[in-house]
Amino acid sequence: MSKHSLIENLKKQIEPIVEGLNYELYHIEFVKEGKENYLRIYIDSENGVSLEGCEKVSRAVSELLDDIDPIEESYYLEVSSPGIDRVLYTDKHLEKYKGYNIVLNLYSPIDKKKKYEGELVDFNENEINIKVEENIVTIPREKISKTTLKGEL
Structure with a gap:
């Protein structure tokens, strides 16, 4: 198996x-x-x-x-428990944490960056949109190696 x-x-x-x-x-x-x-x-x-x-x-x-x-x-x-800096594995997890800060680790750089941090704004089956400062950044899901909730106390 x-x-x-x-x-x-x-x-x-x-x-x-x-x-x-x-x-x-x-x-x-x-x-x-x-x-x-x-x-x-x-x-x-x-x-x-x-x-x-x-x-x-x-x-x-x-x-x-x-x-x-x-x-x-x-x-x-x-x-x-999954902990405060939990990995977000599923769309259900992403939906629950819309509006929260997340960290996206990438397989390869986009605009010379392999890590993006920002507020989870929206997502679909192909991409995740985060707000970085005042800009919306769209990252293709196939480029993302790990999505983590940015733990804040």
Whole structure:
């Protein structure tokens, strides 16, 4: 099974558990760091995420994973909030943070810059528009390697 298929399969099975505990399943990733594998589950809610909430979700998801055993190799399960400087993976995430400051990292420079920071104004399937100072800058989505919320306290 491909990594993408694994993640999609896990998402379908984990999402109802997370939602049943009053959280949103923000993102799932399965990564190798050094010699270790990690299944990372990011949860969110309107009221934030507490350590107790992460523990509750971790226990419930761990039970499911023990039952369905979807991953052949050994791994560590981590459950956390996406954090203040969260990566915006989906259109749903972009919609939620319209009007907020974001950082766009690019694969290759546009106008000699590989990083743009500004207020998320709008987006569509092809591009993201941000306000930099008083100018609207349009960045093609295929040029963007990562979109991150600019955490501000």
